[in-house]
Amino acid sequence: MSVHELANAGMxxxxxxxxxxxxxxxxxxxxQFRISEALCILPVxxxxxxPGLFAGCILANLLGTAMPVDVIFGSIATLIGAFGTYQLxxxxxxxxxxxxxxxxxIVPFVxxxxxxxxxxxxxxxxxxxxGEILAVGVCGNLLRMxxxxxxGHIFGRDTV
Numbered sequence: 001m002s003v004h005e006l007a008n009a010g011m012x013x014x015x016x017x018x019x020x021x022x023x024x025x026x027x028x029x030x031x032q033f034r035i036s037e038a039l040c041i042l043p044v045x046x047x048x049x050x051p052g053l054f055a056g057c058i059l060a061n062l063l064g065t066a067m068p069v070d071v072i073f074g075s076i077a078t079l080i081g082a083f084g085t086y087q088l089x090x091x092x093x094x095x096x097x098x099x100x101x102x103x104x105x106i107v108p109f110v111x112x113x114x115x116x117x118x119x120x121x122x123x124x125x126x127x128x129x130x131g132e133i134l135a136v137g138v139c140g141n142l143l144r145m146x147x148x149x150x151x152g153h154i155f156g157r158d159t160v
Contacts, residue, residue, distance in 0.1 A: 001048070001051075004156055005046075005047070005048040006048070008046055008048040008049070008052065008155055008156070009048040009049070009050075009051045009052035009055065010052065010055075011052070012039060012042060012048070012049050012052030012053060012056060013051075013052045013053070013055035013056035013059060014056070015036070015039065015056070016036045016039050016052070016053055016056025016057065016059075016060060017036075017056045017059040017060045017063065019034075019035050019036035019039070020034055020036040020056075020057075020060035020064065021060060021063055021064060023035055023036075024064060027060070027064065028064055028066070029111070030108075030111050030117050030119050030123075030124045030127055030128070031127045031128075031131070032107075032127075032128060032131050033131040033134060033135060034131065034135055035135060035139065036056070036060065036135075037078075037099060037103070037131075037132060037135035037136050037139075037140070038135050038136060038139035038140040038142075038143050039053060039056075039140070039143075040053055040078065040081050040082055040085055040096075040099035040135075040136050040140055041085060041095065041096060041136060041140035041141065041143055041144045042082075042085075042143075043082050043083070043085040043086035043089060043095075044085060044086075044089040044095050044144055045089075045147060045151040045154075045155055046151075046155040047086060048155075049082060049086075050079070050082045050083055050086055053078050053079070053081075053082040054075055054078060054079040054082065056078075057074065057075040057078040057079075058071060058075045061074055061075060066114075067114040067115060068114075069110060069113060069114035070110050070111075070114045070115075073106060073109075073110045073114075074106070074107060074110050076106070077099075077102045077103045077105075077106035077107055077110075078099065078102075078103070080098065080102040080106075081098045081099025081100070081101070081102040081103060081136075082098075082099065083098070084097070084098020084099070084101075084102065085098050085099060093137075093141050093144075095144070096136045096137045096140050096141055096144075099132060099136045099140075100129060100132040100133055100136050100137055103128055103129075103132045104125050104126075104128050104129030104132055105125065107124070107128045108121045108122075108124035108125045108128055109121065111124055111128075112124070
């Protein structure tokens, strides 16, 4: 990883962390809306977003006092989603599907086993999935369309 790519990843991690913590009341729990998840669309433009999103999620979960299981597996859900977005980077709005699916499937199990949430896993899949659809599917795709024209200037030579 070049210094430029590392800097991009670090900036993405910082923005993800700050956005998550700034919206902390709705960023955690069985009904969550992490506006920071809109950034999961960034692997469309730069591969350095993958480690950046992963690191940002780890930091946001650590600083948000998440349980260790949540820090690990919640962050892995974001990593899987970011990698999937990178793989679908040329598929338009479909590139938002991997983070929606990975978080809707993994996070409910994390909530159940890390926090003992009494809600049914299928119900949490719907609530977490709905938050992801809004954050990544709507906000992320709006971000993708806004950055499309200027991605080379924003991410520099690391742009995919």
